[in-house]
Amino acid sequence: MKRALTITLIIAWGFATTASTGLPGSQGIASAAPTKAVAPPAHGHNHEGMTWPPQPRGITNVVVHSSVEQEKIDRAIEGARMDRLERKARTHPEANRALGNRSTRITVIDREDKTTGKKATQIVFFSRDNNATVEVEFDNEKIQAVRSIPAREYQPEITDEEIAEAAQLARTHFLNQGLARIADLKAYGILAYKPKGGGFFDTRVLYVSFQQHDDALPEFEALVDLTNQLILKTRQEQ
């Protein structure tokens, strides 16, 4: 199974070496079909005096309304609630079975029905043991339902812990290849999708890239299967 998956990916995932061979794009995608990146004519970009994120030039009478203190309070309250919901989910027999021994808490989603006003809350996990997204639904913090969605149908966003784990696997792989430079580079992670059709992988797969700093160019990249702890593909920028 693992071997077959790896082979498929190597064929489908066109790295730089295959890019020049003119492989077709994702023709199966309708309105989201990739269009070749034809940017406007080359232009300079004068960012002098500007900071990221961008700010309109010449603004006056600026009054900032942001409140970092309020955000701290919101995060503390929300963090406590997420912890509480997670504890309830992990001690619930059905949810516990769905989560298995290797699972990651992803997020909490609050919903309010537009028509009825009825509210519900979901805590979302990804279970590596079962290769499934697990949604535990609460009503007033009492568990109402547990749903498992196969990874190939839907995967939630990745967490910082998953990025770090995938980065460590990839970094070790590159070091074993004798690429010592990887030790000095910063790692970034992003959830990976199947190159043809854009669907979810059957397992938890992350794309990890390494570069010197945020504004540098990527130097090494790897496709990492966290579920099976495998490096599926690597790429070194020229």
Added chain:
Amino acid sequence: MFPRTVRSSLLAGALVTSALTLPGLSLAQLSGSVDWNGWRFSYEVSGNYDGLSLKGVEFQGLSFIKKVSFPVMLVFYDNDACGPFSDRLGGNLQPIPWAGNATIGRREFTLNGQQWYEIGIRDQVGTYDMYQVYYLSSDGILDAHIYSKGLVCVVDHVHYPHWRIDFDINDPGNDQIQLKTSTGYTTELYEFDANATEALDHGWRVRDSVTGNYVDVLPGFTDFTIPDETTAPITSYANNTVFGRLFKESEDTGWTYGARPVPYNNGESIGNDDIVFWYKGYLPHRADEGSTLWHSTGLRLVVSGNPSPPPPSGGTTQTFTNTTAISIPDHGSGSPYPSSINVAGMPGTISKVVVTLNGLSHTFPDDIDILLVDPNGQSVMLMSDAGGEFGVDNVTLTFDSAASASLPDSGQISSGTYLPTNYYDNESDWFSAPAPGEPYGSSLSVFNQTSPNGSWQLFLNDDAQADFGSIADGWALTITTN
């Protein structure tokens, strides 16, 4: 998720730690509200990973958007050399320097004599560094914009930012999506996917067929002074796509579709209904431009047509009723239990609540306890242990915190307006589930400053044997919002 600074302690080795110094704040669920120069809305970064959303958007008293969000930025690389990726914002917020390092940047400013309000978030997905922002002008413009920089791999690619706008002009129903033609505006009758330039001059419009109020959906700003070189030129809007959909609760779930196109086109009728407008932008990035070039695109909403005048200072008042009779047994819970009223579509927050019981009859009113619970679970005891042994027949009781009198403790109750009244508090005054437990509020003002929308519940309990009665014509809830 742990903030990145915490997470670093979980991992060993300097190699990994070097990747963990990003100041990302991944915990979401930030929210608040804005009332500025005729604009009113709430905002949130929810656990749904649909970016920064604005909800309940009003301009000068005209409510026109239930929710505008940024569900996804799809990224496709030439020849599938990398990716594809499906960037969902909200999980890794970054501090914004000009906002004192808050993660939701909010400010007002003046530019070329025009006043603007800016609200945005910065998020990092892989090496993509994005700023998703709304700019609102004091004359009724709402610009939704995305800025992006960074290269995940050194290959030409295109970003496709997606905005989802649940237009509810005046109310959820009777909305139409129209496109400009050489002879006027034509209404789209069924769900559709269309090139943005199918409409003459990119002239899309969403209109309420009853009131005639409308909002124009136009290309992103071209008169703003973000440097032009960062912004997609107007010519590239020919690559943008518009999607019209019928609103369904089950489709407001954040983006769960990976790197695939906008779904839900079932060919359903949208000619005069509750509609959702999706907008897909086009943002190309050539590898030779490097990782530091700022790319940007967006769309502009212009509130125009026939905006309603601002509401009077007292705000909006609506009455909701449930005319189903509530029977009162000789002992125990009334039936139905609870009796409910669903409130929907009210803008703003509560400034006043008044409750009326229509046709109350009981042979021993002292037995009656009545509790009102709002959609948030807050409660007020409307009446308890009042009226003694003096039977009432078909009286109408209104409870208003502005009333001057309470119900009598031991005397005849007559029709009229009263303060919520609770005698002998805590003496056998309890309600069985699903009613909330004590403590109960004593003033209807406890509901103030909260959203009125949702299910309001009236729980009735007869706390002594022998006598019975009913509320023959049900009850009414009159809510005033700011």
